[in-house]
Amino acid sequence: MIKYVGKRLFYALLTVLTLTVLTFFMMRALPGDPFIGAKAIPEATMEALNRKYGLDKPVSEQLIMYISNAFKGDLGISIKYNRPVTDIIAQAFPYSFELGMRSLIFATIVGVLLGIIAAVKRGTKWDSLAMFFAIVGVSVPSFVIGSLLQYLLGLKLYQATGIKFFPITGWDSMSSKLIPSFALSFSSLATISRLMRTSMLDVLGQDYIKTAKSKGLSQKKIIWKHAVRNAIMPVITVLGPIAASVLTGAFVVENIFSIPGMGKFFVMSIQDQDYTMISGITLFYGIFLVLANLLVDLAYGFIDPRVKLTEGKE
C-alpha cells in the first residue's frame, strides 16, 4: 500500500512540475506584450516595469524563480487588476467550487441511479428511456443546455406565469443555483449513467449473483448489497476526469449565468492577455485537478483490494 501511495504521489508531483514548466514557456511564447496599451510607454518606464515583474532577468533564472514562487503559493500579481493572483483566486474560487460540487454530486447520484435502473430493467422502455437521455446528454454541449434552460425556465416561464421561479442570472438564492448546476452536470450525468449501466450489467452476469439468487435473497438485497457495491467501482475511477470536465465546463456556464467565479476571470484574462493571471489560474486548476485525481486513485486503492494486488505484482 505504501508503495502504491508513493508511486501515485510521485506521478502527481511530476505532472504538476511538467505543467508549471509548460505554462511558463507558453506564457513566454505568447505574442503581444501586456504593457502595450493605448498609449506609448517611455523607455525608462518600460525598463522599470520589466524590472518590477522580473522580465529583465535570464530565462533560466525566471523559470526557477517562477517555480519556487509557485511552490511557496505566490502566483504573481495580475497585470490587469494589479492585485495578487492568489487574492483573486481566493475570492472567485469558492463560487466555482460550489457550482462544481453541486453539479458533481447531482451528476453522480442521479447518474448512478439511472444506470442501475437501466441495467436492472434491461431491454424495457425504462432502459431505452434512460439511455436515450444519456446519449442526448453526452451529445449536447453545456452551453446549449445552459442557454436553453435560461431561456425556457428563466424567461419564458416567467413571462407565461408571471411568477419568478428561476432568476435568469446570478448566484445568491437557492433557486438561482439550480439551473446552472443542472446545466453543468448534464454531460457528466450522462457519462456516469452509461458507465454505471455497463458495469452493472457486467456484475449482474457474475456467478456470485446467481449464488445470491439461489440462496433466496430478495431482488432488492441482491441489487443493493451485492451488485451496486461492485458495479460502482469504475464510476469512482472516472470521477477525477469528470471533475476536470466540470471545472473547465464552468468557464462557459459561469459566463452564461454571470456567476462571479474563476471561469469568468479565466476567459477575461485570456482576452486581456493578462499573463500572470492566466498562468496562475492554469497552474491552480492543474494542481487542483491533479490532487483530485490523486485523491480518487488513493480512495480506489483503499476501497478495492484488487488494485493493491496488481500493483504489488509489478
Added chain:
Amino acid sequence: MDKTMNEKIDKSRFEWVGANVNESEAITRPTTSYWKDAMQRLSKNKAAMISLWVIILILLLAIFVPMLSPYTMSEQHYAHTSQSVGFRDPDDGHLHLFGTDKLGRDIFTRIWSGARISLIISFTAVFVNVIIGIIYGGISGYLGGAVDNIMMRIIEIINGIPYLIIVILLMMVLEPGIVTMIIAYAAVGWTGMARLVRGQIMSLKQQDFVVAAKVMGARPSRIIFKHLIPNTLSVVIVNITLAIPGAIFTEAFLSYIGLGVQIPIASWGTLANDGSKVFQMYPSQLIIPAICISLTMLSFNLLGDGLRDSLDPKLRR
C-alpha cells in the same frame, strides 16, 4: 391403462430416409466475410442507420449549400436584419430559410459554411490523433518492457493535465485559426487512441500468426504495420466515430469562449456565440447552430455505439 395405449404412436408412421451425404455437407448460406457480417448487423440497428443517413445529409448540405446558395456567407442585406425563420425577401423573392442575423446575413448559408469549417477541423484533428495514436501505441505495445513503461508514463503525465487547459494555452500561443485549432486538439487528443491500440497489440502479439511471421524473419516494423495494426482496425474505427463528437464539442467550446476561428471565418461555435448575444430577442439564432452541433454529435455517438455492437458482438449488451 387404456389411456396410455391411446397415446402411443403407431410406428408405421415413421420411415428411415437414409443419410444424404451431399446435402449434409452442402453450404446452405453464402459465405460472409467479417466486414460483410458486421455491416449486416449494423444495417439491422435502426438508430445507427438513421444516424448514418443524418451524417450523410449533413455532409452533403455542408458541401453543396455554400456552392449553390444565392448568397455568400458574408453578404449583408441591410434592409432585412434579424429576420425570423422562413423570411422571403420582398425585393428579389429569395428565401432566407433560417432568417438573417443582426448584420443581415443569410443564416442558412452561414450555418452550412460553418459546418464545413467545424467538420474539417474535427475530421482532420481526429485523423491526426489516430495516426499519432496508432504509431505511438503500436510501438509501445509491440516493444513492451522498459520502452513501453516510459511511453505509458509520458501519457499518464499528459493525461494528468486537463486537456482543455493545454488546448487553451496552445491556442493563445499560436495564431488563432483553423490550423492552430487542429494542432491544439491533435497535440493532446491522441493519448486515448494510443492506449487503446497498445492494449490491442499487447494481446495480439501473443498469437500464433505473429510468431509465424517472426520465425519467417519479418522485421518488427513489418509485423507492427502489416500484421498487428490491420487487426486493431475495428476498434480504431469505433473509436474514430466516438472521437469526432469530442472534437466537434471542443471546436464549438473554444469558438464559443472566443478562442476559436476568428472572423470572417465562421464555425458552428462562433455562430452559436453570435446567437447567444441576441438570444433573448431572437432565440432561433442560437437554437439553429445549437441543434446542428447537437444533432451531429448525437448521430456520431449513436453510429459509434452501433458500430461497436456490430464489429464486436462479444461486447454487445
